[in-house]
Amino acid sequence: MNFVKRAGTSLAARKSRTAALLAIFLVICTLLLGGFLLQAAAARQEADAQRAIGVDVTVRKKGLTPAQAERLGTSGPVHRHNVDVPVRADAQGFAPLTSKLQEPPGTGAEDGKDRLAAHGVRDTGMLLPFSYGSTKLTAGRGITPEDAGRDVAVIERRLAEKNALKVGDTLRVRSADGENTTSVKVVGIFRDPAQEPTMWTPAHQLPGNTLYVPVATAQKLAAGTATVGEAVYRIGSPDRAEQLHAEAEKVLGKGGFDFRVNDRAFKDQVVPIQRVGTFAGLLVWVIALAGALILGLIVMLQIRERRRELGVLLSMGEKKWKLIGQHAVEVAAVALPAVALAALAGSSAGQWAGDSFLGGQDGTSAPAAARTPRDGVAAPTVRVGAADVGKVAGIALGISLVSTVIPGVGILRLHPRSLLTDAE
Incomplete structure (x- = not known):
């Protein structure tokens, strides 16, 4: 058988x-x-x-330009990045928030300039307050890499309420030296959980006077050459940080910059x-x-x-x-x-x-x-x-x-x- x-x-x-x-x-x-x-x-x-999630690497350097930061962002290990270009600006046709407390003597009265804190960013989603959820969008959207070359803005809820602003409205923002005025379209409104200070504070330091704009818009509003306060690069894993550090040395030169790896979330x-x-x-x-x-x-x-x-x-x-x-x-x-x-x-x-x-x-x-x-x-x-x-x-x-x-x-x-x- x-x-x-x-x-x-x-x-x-x-x-x-x-x-x-x-x-x-x-x-x-x-x-x-x-x-x-x-x-x-x-x-x-x-x-x-x-x-x-990946691993966030923060790079800081005195005099770091947006072009250098963008060049480093195109290197191999990086799959997402953001820069922060802080500038001072002022409002044209709308009223910034002011401290409700009396200004102490000897500080010098505000002259009506530099009352807004504008941040030129590439991606608001990579800002820590937004990524961790403490700061949330209440209307519209944030700044994205696709906004490069556009004059748009994301403003704080308190500034929007004071001036009856909504998504789609247009604001005129003047540069700190008063030489340039740029019209920006409001694409988003966010809520900052920070409370009003308990002591008198200059207008540009009030949380409600913060707005986010694309990097190119921040450069228009800067008095002089705009520099990057910090750049954040997201890589896949901690073992790629060494590769990114080598790329940073090529772009920024050896030494002279701060390179910090945050792999806690990873x-x-x-x-x-x-x-x-x-x-x-x-x-x-x-x-x-x-x-x-x-x-x-x-x-x-x-x-x-x-x-x-x-x-x-x-x-x-x-x-x-x-x-x-x-x-x-x-x-x-x-x-x-x-x-x-x-x-x-x-x-x-x-x-x-x-x-x-x-x-x-x-x-x-x-x-x-x-x-x-x-x-x-x-x-x-x-x-x-x-x-x-x-x-x-x-x-x-x-x-x-x-x-x-x-x-x-x-x-x-x-x-x-x-x-x-x-x-x-």
Whole structure:
């Protein structure tokens, strides 16, 4: 009889043992698939987190120009950057806020100039107050890189309320030296949580008199040459900071600049995700080795119980490799349905497992123990793909082969008479 048909007959005749073997394989395949799905989800979420969170590097240098900062922002490790060009300006046709407290004697009365604090930025989303949520947009949008070359502004809520301004209105802002006047369109209104000072404060230091404009607009409002107060560059991981430092030395010259790496958010959110991925990879190896060992022991016991059957077949002239092949086919025939059932289980329970390990249902990107105020990372997505199922099937078949061939080596050493004698 063909050993493949004989394997099918054996499985049908031993229904209880076949069911037990199927259950064991189902557990192994489900755990293997879970490990692969978790590993893939962690890799995707880590890539998203590196793009959205990354590591912020702050560069400061006396006399740093917007052109130098922009050139450094186009270097390889940087995927997002922002600059801050602070200038003083004044209002034309609208009234800035003023301190409600009496000006102390000897400070000199304000002459009506420089009452606005304008910041030329490339991306308000990278400003710490906005990225951490303490300062929020109440209407419109922030400044984006697409606003380069446009005269737009984001103003504080108190200034907007005092002058009945809304998104879409146009303001006229005069430079600090009074030589240039620029019309800017309000594209957003933000709320600064800072309260009014409890003591008299110059108008340009009041939180309500702060506005954000593109860098080119700030340069128009500057009295003289506008310089960058600080530039922030976002890179994917801390190990790329050294590469960015080398680029900074090329652009700014060696020494003479402050280079600070802030990787706290990266460690809080990305490192736990990396640990989950490492755990999932280790889990796959442990399950594969443990599965091969368990099934090997089960097959070894089955071979011992079927020694008389093996002796009869060998005495009838059956080749030894076919006997081993029969056991391999029996185990493999149980492994393949287990893979299909594991794929169905992974489709239904995979997302729940991903949420449990990689985050909650609220759209936050980090595990519950490692969430920070910064957001922007998508919730973990766990999906069963053909590649994952294929890897599980390959490992399952490999386990089938190992668990039958190694115990079957003993068959190659025996003769029909010894098998039949030992079986009595």
